[in-house]
Amino acid sequence: MQQRDVVIIGGGPAGRVIVHALHSQNSGLSVTLIKDEKINVNRCAVPYGISGSKPIEKFQIPNKLVTDFGAELVADAVVKIDTDLKEIHTQKGQTYRYRHLVLATGSRPLVPPIPGVELEGVAQVRSLQDLDALRGFAASGQKAVIVGGGYIGIEVAVVLRRMGLEVDVVEMLPQVLLATTEPEFIADVEKTLDRCW
Numbered sequence: 001m002q003q004r005d006v007v008i009i010g011g012g013p014a015g016r017v018i019v020h021a022l023h024s025q026n027s028g029l030s031v032t033l034i035k036d037e038k039i040n041v042n043r044c045a046v047p048y049g050i051s052g053s054k055p056i057e058k059f060q061i062p063n064k065l066v067t068d069f070g071a072e073l074v075a076d077a078v079v080k081i082d083t084d085l086k087e088i089h090t091q092k093g094q095t096y097r098y099r100h101l102v103l104a105t106g107s108r109p110l111v112p113p114i115p116g117v118e119l120e121g122v123a124q125v126r127s128l129q130d131l132d133a134l135r136g137f138a139a140s141g142q143k144a145v146i147v148g149g150g151y152i153g154i155e156v157a158v159v160l161r162r163m164g165l166e167v168d169v170v171e172m173l174p175q176v177l178l179a180t181t182e183p184e185f186i187a188d189v190e191k192t193l194d195r196c197w
Contacts, residue, residue: 001095004032007088008071009078010104011035012043016065018102023069031071032096034088038075039063041128043106047155050134051163059131112147125152138163145169149176154193161197 149171
């Protein structure tokens with residue numbers, strides 16, 4: 001069992017910012033960041049990596065953004081958190097005892113429970129593997145259906161359309177971007193999208 005002052009679960013922007021903040025304070029705390037991906041991708045940039053105009057490495061987040069700031073980096077999945085004992089248990093059988101725990105796990109794409117979501121040709125927009133799959137689909141495909149009209153879905157749709165694919169966007173709300181954008185701006189966005197199509 002390993003003892004740490006701070007254990008951070010999650011290797012995205014929030015986890016990295018916490019590592020940087022602790023480092024900048026010269027806290028002297030022992031910090032371990034646990035993430036479930038060996039290499040993270042810049043999730044917001046995934047749509048712009050689909051075209052393949054830049055090498056896939058340009059969309060990776062270097063692990064040194066954690067390790068160069070004094071934190072131990074562990075690529076593993078957390079399977080159990082025991083808050084009574086203040087312990088983290090990982091998939092690879094490691095146990096970390098902590099004084100402070102930070103959950104910075106971010107989010108995962110909402111995959112609707114519809115038949116066929118597990119089939120080949122269906123990808124999420126999150127990981128390095130997803131970006132690689134999307135590049136393959138875009139290079140060989142003629143038509144794409146984007147499920148979700150949020151920022152990422154619309155960005156993917158625009159990129160694929162510019163690559164010459166026929167694109168449809170399916171959104172359960174009455175308009176795209178409705179969950180995150182002021183309604184008065186959405187009409188302008190939809191007009192712009194209509195011009196793209």
